[in-house]
Amino acid sequence: MGQNYVLINNSKKELIGLAHLPASKARELIGNPVTAAITTWYLLQNSGDNILFxxxxxxxxxxxxVTNNDIETLIQKGIIHDHGIEVLD
Structure with a gap:
């Protein structure tokens, strides 16, 4: 198993939670293009803040x-695409 990670911004008291995405462990975050885009976008938009996993x-x-806000922005900019909700049973 591994630890689930979130991205926090101590400067703004914001959080990027990845629990509803198919990646939250260290290797998954790196290898998943959606989580990589979300975290990279957040880091670039908040440059200079105290941000860490x-x-x-x-x-x-x-x-x-603020996860959903960033996801919406990335969808609007065409960086990621909304393919609906994946349900695992």
């Missing part, structure tokens, strides 16, 4: 999840 269970209270 942390284990999901170590996130403190008070962070606002």
């Amino acid at each position: 942390v284990e999901e269970e170590r996130v403190e209270e008070g962070f606002i999840d």
Whole structure:
């Protein structure tokens, strides 16, 4: 198994959560083009902020999840595409 990671911005108290995406472990984050695009976009848009990956269970209270905002922006810019929800049974 491995640890699930999230991207946090300590400067703005924001969080990029990846639980609803098919990648949240270190190797998955690197190899998945969608999570790579989301995290790279966030890092570029918030250059200079104190941003880091942390284990999901170590996130403190008070962070606002901005994942969906960034996903919408990336879809609008044509960087990623919405292919609907994948349901695993």
